[in-house]
Amino acid sequence: MPTAIAVTSADLVLPPNDQQTPPATAVQGPDAQPLEAALAELQTLIDQHGYVIVVYSSAVPLAVERRLHTMRSILESDRIALLRSDLPPLGLAVLVRKLRQLSICDLSPGVVASAGYLLTHYIHAGAVLNSVARLDHVPVSLKSHAKSWMPGSQFGVIANPQPQLVKLGPEAQLAGPEFGTWLLVAKGQLQTDWVTGTLANAWQVQGLRETPLPADSQRWWGTGRLVEFATYLPDTSVLYQLVTSVRRDRCHWCGLELIGEQCVFCSAAPPERENRTAAAGVPVGRHAQESPHRH
Incomplete structure (x- = not known):
């Protein structure tokens, strides 16, 4: 069975690009489901798939993030990866679909999870807004703030990969x-x-699709008067080539394969970095994951 991909909201599960792409499971928050029921569903995913990667936004309410870490701690499972992302909602949904596509390839769970960080760099995520007065996730100058109050103003914003x-x-x-x-x-x-005219032509996109606006987009961008957009690579073979072109290592703590510097499943960094961090008195390794914090 492929590695299970889970999300914190059902509207982050985009329609698949092909018939092979599996769905993702929505993990309900504390306001929608008792802890016991959520634990049972997560344990069922582990039993069925072996490993679960939960993708969530860094902008989710703190109660939701605490729920995820609490469930992982109670289940005492190194088979649950919590992948935290700074992407805006539509960009995050695109990343989730990429991971769903990769989950059916001959890639280990650790590589699929850590591929989330790699593939984020290939997503251009942004929006057209009528105002940036309440935009907190992208740097906004005082001049742009002032222009927000001019009737009819519209702004093009990119949040990822560079503001x-x-x-x-x-x-x-x-x-x-x-x-x-x-x-x-x-x-x-x-x-x-x-977006569908000027931007699409300037970026010479190969195709264009429309989808409903994610429920959290208004809160993330600070206004409901927006058009959100994100680029994506639809071909699974291209995603696979990107991931397999990167050197793989093995986590010195849990033994899973990974790409990049940090294991998403146990949060262990490379030994040399852990040694530097420990010398500075900062908690490292898997136990640091049990204490979520805001940046």
Whole structure:
């Protein structure tokens, strides 16, 4: 069975790109499901799939993040990975679909989980907003704040991979991917064709799809008058080549394969980095994961 992918909201589960892409499971928050029921469902996923990767936004309410760490702690399972992401909602949904595609490939659970960090760099996620006055996740200058109060102002914003913000006009441009991608668009209450016209042409996207706006997008972007967008690579073989082109290591703590510096399942960093961190008096390794914090 493929590694199970789980999310904290059902609207982060986009339609698959092909018939082979498996679905993802929504883990209910503390306001929607008792802890006992949530534990039973998570244990069933582990029993059925062996390993579970839970992808969640760094902007979720603290109670939701605490619930995830509590369940992992109670189950005492190294088969649960908690993958925390700074992506906006639509970009996060794209990342989840990429991991779902990779979960059926001949990749170990540790590699699939750590691929989440690698593939994040290949997602251009942003939005067109009517105001940046309440935008907290992307740096906003005082000048842009002032322009937010001008009637009819619209702003193009990129949150990932590098923050960008421009006031829309005839010369407005946003730097995009330097490789061929598709564009996913989710329309809120803002009336504009800038994303599907100007931006799509400038980025020379290979295709365009529309999807409903995620429920958390309004809170993440600070306004309901927006059009959210994210680029994606639809071909599973391309994703597979990206991941397999990176050197794999084995976690010195839990033994799982991984790419990158840190194991998502046990949170252990490479020994040399753990030694430096421990010398500075900072908790390291798997037990550090049991104390979630905000950055």
